[in-house]
Amino acid sequence: MRPQMMKIFENMRADNALTVQNAKDNGFKVVGMFCAFSPQELVLAAGALPVSLCGTRQEPIPAAEKTLPRNLCPLIKSSFGFAVTDTCPYFRASDFVIAETTCDGKKKMFELLAQYKPLHVMHLPQGTDRSGALQWWLEEMNLLKERLEEHLEVTINQEDLRAAIKLSNRERQALKNLLEVNRLDPAPLTGMDMLTAIWVRGFNVDKEEGIGLIEQLTEEIRNIAGQGISPFAKGTPRILLTGCPVGTGCEKVVRLLEECGGSVVCYENCTGIKTLEYLVDEDEQRDPMEAIAERYLQIPCSCISPNPGRLELISKLVADYQVDGVVDLSWQACHTYIVEGELVRRHVRDNCGVPYIQLETDYSTSDIEQLKTRISAFIEMLNGS
Amino acid sequence: MYTVGIDVGSVTTKGVLLNGRDWRHVIRPTGCSPRQAGLEAFEELLGQAGLVRDDISCVIGTGYGRISIPFIDKAITEITCHARGAHHLLEGADMVVDIGGQDSKVILTDGRGNVVNFAMNDKCAAGTGRFLEVIAAALGADVSELADLARGAEPVQISSMCTVFAESEVISLLAQGVDRGRIIAGIHRSVASRVAAMAERLGKGGLILFTGGVAKNDGVREFLARELGRETLVVPESQLAGALGAALLAREKPVRKER
Incomplete structure (x- = not known):
C-alpha cells in the first residue's frame, strides 16, 4: 500500500x-x-x-x-x-x-x-x-x-539566527524520522518513494508547512507498517546507497536496484542522512554563527580530506538499517567520490562484512542494460542465488 | 529431468540442454535479433533431442539478450551463470575471467560456483571481443587467426585503450613497418593487462577459468596467465560456461513461469 x-x-x-x-x-x-x-x-x-x-x-x-x-x-x-x-x-x-x-x-x-x-x-x-x-x-x-x-x-540578527537554527533542526529531525521508518524489515516505503519525499525539501517554500507534510507522511507510513504491510517481501536484500547526490531525474540507479529485486533502505549521500545526522547546537550561550559553522563542517563529504566521518557513518548505518549490501554511486568524472570509493570498498570489506559495489555512471540512459547486469548480479549475489 | 540454459551474447548465442550428467549444446551467431537467435537455439536443441517445450522442466536465459527471449522461465545474469558453469567445467576454479563480445568480467567465486565478488569493464568496447575484431579487420586478418599470427612475437607497446584510437594506433604502426605479429601480440597483451587490472582489485584467485569467445584466443590466455601470475586455463567448452551454468541453475532451483 x-x-x-x-x-x-x-x-x-x-x-x-x-x-x-x-x-x-x-x-x-x-x-x-x-x-x-x-x-x-x-x-x-x-x-x-x-x-x-x-x-x-x-x-x-x-x-x-x-x-x-x-x-x-x-x-x-x-x-x-x-x-x-x-x-x-x-x-x-x-x-x-x-x-x-x-x-x-x-x-x-x-x-x-x-x-x-x-x-x-x-x-x-x-x-x-x-x-x-x-x-x-x-x-x-x-x-x-x-x-x-x-x-x-x-x-x-542573533535572534533571527537562533530561530532559524531551531526551525532547520526541526526540519532535519523530521526528515531523519522519515528516513528511519525504513529501519524496519521489510522496509515500509520504497527507496524510490523515499527519494521523492526527501528530495523535495529543497523546494519547500514554507518550511513549517513542509515539516508538517513530512510528519504526516511519516505518520501514515508508520500506520501502514503497523499493519504489517510492505512493498517488499521478507528477505528482500536491503541496500545502503552511498556516494554522489541523487535527485529526481537521475534516480536511474535507485530504480534499477529496486526493479532488479533490491530494497533501497537508506541514503547515506547528501540527499539523505549525511546532512541530517548532525544538528546545530541550540545552546543560547553560544555564538549562533559559530554553532552553525561547526555543524556544517561536520558534513562528511568526499571533498573534505581526509574524510573518516563518511566511513564511520556507513558503519553505523549498515548496523542501524540491517543492510545487506552497500552500493556506492559515483557520477562520471566525480574524482573525489570515485577515488574515495576505494577507501569505502576496503572499509566495508574489513569492517562491515557486507558486499560492496561501486557503480560509475552519468544521467543518460545509454548504459541502462550494462548497469542492469551489474545490479542484477549484485542482487543475485546477495540472495546467494 | 531436462533443463535448458540459453546464453544470448552480443555476438553468439549459446544453448545447453542438460539431462543428468549428459549435456548437448548449440552455438549460433546472434545477428541483429537476439530474440530470434535465442528462439532458434532453443528449438534446435529440442529438435536434436526430439523433445518439446513441455519436456523441459525449466529454461533459464542469460547474457545481454536475456531480457528479449520470451520463452524462458527466469533470467539470471551471465555473472552468476558463468560462476556456476565454471565450477562444473573446472573443479576447484575460484576465479572466472570472461571476455565476451561487448564486455569483459572478472568473477571471484567461493570455489563452489557461487559469486563472492565481481568486476565488469566500463561501457566501452575496449578489451573485448569486439575490440579484437576491429583490430583484426585493420590488420587484414580473421579474428580466429590472431593467436597463430602472434605466436612467439615480441609484443609492441599499444598505449590506446579505446577501440577507435587503438585502431588508428595499429594503422600507424603498420605504416611504420612494424611486424604484424608483434602488433597482434601487443594487442593481446593490452587486452590481458586491462582485465588483469580488474582482477587485482577483487583479490587472488587460485585457479582461473578463462571463458567467453575470446578464450579461444590462446595469445590472450598466455598474457593473462602472465599478468595474473596464476594458472589460467581454457577448457574446450569454455565458451559454453554461461549457458551451462544457466542449465545447472535451472536444475538446482527450478522455477516455472505460468504460461
Whole structure:
C-alpha cells in the first residue's frame, strides 16, 4: 500500500515553483543554494526563501557541453545547463546564489555562472583536522552573512539566527524520522518513494508547512507498517546507497536496484542522512554563527580530506538499517567520490562484512542494460542465488 | 529431468540442454535479433533431442539478450551463470575471467560456483571481443587467426585503450613497418593487462577459468596467465560456461513461469 501522501510529494517541485513566484511577487527574496554546505539558517534569518539548485536532470547537459568539457561530472553540467538555458524556475527566481568550493569542477564552473546571477562562493577548508579549519569556515560564514545583508538589504540578527537554527533542526529531525521508518524489515516505503519525499525539501517554500507534510507522511507510513504491510517481501536484500547526490531525474540507479529485486533502505549521500545526522547546537550561550559553522563542517563529504566521518557513518548505518549490501554511486568524472570509493570498498570489506559495489555512471540512459547486469548480479549475489 | 540454459551474447548465442550428467549444446551467431537467435537455439536443441517445450522442466536465459527471449522461465545474469558453469567445467576454479563480445568480467567465486565478488569493464568496447575484431579487420586478418599470427612475437607497446584510437594506433604502426605479429601480440597483451587490472582489485584467485569467445584466443590466455601470475586455463567448452551454468541453475532451483 502506497501512502496517500506521496501524491502531494510527487507534485511538490512543480507546485512550489509557482509558490516561489508568488512569494517573489509579494516581495520575498529567493536565495538559491548549490550544496549541502550552504547554511540555510543564514538565508532564513535574512527573511529570504532558500531553494535548492543542484542539477539532477539530463536535459540541460547538451547545452552545458557547448561551454564545459564533456568529461565533467553530470551534476556540474546539469546545474550549469539549467542556468544558461533558463529552464530551472528556481534558478530564475533566485535573487542571490550561494555556492561552495566543494570540488575543482564546481568552483571553476561557478566563475562562469557568476555572469548570470549575483553569486557568492564560500571557500571550504580542505579538511577539518587542522586547528584553523573551524576559524576559517567561521570567517567564511561571516563573509556570507555580510554579502547576504548587502544584497538583500537586511540585517541578520542573533535572534533571527537562533530561530532559524531551531526551525532547520526541526526540519532535519523530521526528515531523519522519515528516513528511519525504513529501519524496519521489510522496509515500509520504497527507496524510490523515499527519494521523492526527501528530495523535495529543497523546494519547500514554507518550511513549517513542509515539516508538517513530512510528519504526516511519516505518520501514515508508520500506520501502514503497523499493519504489517510492505512493498517488499521478507528477505528482500536491503541496500545502503552511498556516494554522489541523487535527485529526481537521475534516480536511474535507485530504480534499477529496486526493479532488479533490491530494497533501497537508506541514503547515506547528501540527499539523505549525511546532512541530517548532525544538528546545530541550540545552546543560547553560544555564538549562533559559530554553532552553525561547526555543524556544517561536520558534513562528511568526499571533498573534505581526509574524510573518516563518511566511513564511520556507513558503519553505523549498515548496523542501524540491517543492510545487506552497500552500493556506492559515483557520477562520471566525480574524482573525489570515485577515488574515495576505494577507501569505502576496503572499509566495508574489513569492517562491515557486507558486499560492496561501486557503480560509475552519468544521467543518460545509454548504459541502462550494462548497469542492469551489474545490479542484477549484485542482487543475485546477495540472495546467494 | 531436462533443463535448458540459453546464453544470448552480443555476438553468439549459446544453448545447453542438460539431462543428468549428459549435456548437448548449440552455438549460433546472434545477428541483429537476439530474440530470434535465442528462439532458434532453443528449438534446435529440442529438435536434436526430439523433445518439446513441455519436456523441459525449466529454461533459464542469460547474457545481454536475456531480457528479449520470451520463452524462458527466469533470467539470471551471465555473472552468476558463468560462476556456476565454471565450477562444473573446472573443479576447484575460484576465479572466472570472461571476455565476451561487448564486455569483459572478472568473477571471484567461493570455489563452489557461487559469486563472492565481481568486476565488469566500463561501457566501452575496449578489451573485448569486439575490440579484437576491429583490430583484426585493420590488420587484414580473421579474428580466429590472431593467436597463430602472434605466436612467439615480441609484443609492441599499444598505449590506446579505446577501440577507435587503438585502431588508428595499429594503422600507424603498420605504416611504420612494424611486424604484424608483434602488433597482434601487443594487442593481446593490452587486452590481458586491462582485465588483469580488474582482477587485482577483487583479490587472488587460485585457479582461473578463462571463458567467453575470446578464450579461444590462446595469445590472450598466455598474457593473462602472465599478468595474473596464476594458472589460467581454457577448457574446450569454455565458451559454453554461461549457458551451462544457466542449465545447472535451472536444475538446482527450478522455477516455472505460468504460461
